[in-house]
Amino acid sequence: MTARKLSISVPPEVEETIKAAAEEEGKPVSTWLAEAAIEKARAATLRADARAAASELVAEYETEHGKLPEESRQRARQFLLEAGLLDDESWRAAG
Template identity: 80%
Template sequence: MTARKLSISVPPEVEATIKAAAAEEGKPVSAWLAEAAVEKAQIARLHAQGRAAARELVAEYESKHGKLPEESRQRVRQFIIKAGLLDNEP
């Protein structure tokens, strides 16, 4: 596999954290960062899929039973926020 060079800028405390974590796992910093980036991308993809599934379920419910009551909609929203699938934004 060929590798491409990237240049990133991080605050000194983040640099120290990265280097310590890579050393703890016995990996070069570049390998550790690449793995962390892949993990972050996978998590973001799963969260997007979770949000899409939640929207689909609500739409399916509403197509059969009418608009979801606002109280129920807010409970669903709070559950999704607690599950880490959505930021607490309007």
């Protein structure tokens, strides 16, 4: 695999955290950062897929039974927040 150089800027405390974590795992900082970026991207994809699946389920339910009550929507929102599948920003953006 061909590697490309990137330049990033981080606060000093983040730099120390990164270096310590890479050292603990016995990896170069660049390898550790690349793996961390891949993990973050995969997690974002999984969250997006989960939100899409949830939206599809709600749409199917509402097609059959009518609009989901607001109380149920709020309970679902709380569950998704607690499960880490939703953050307040994405909820506000959805309207």
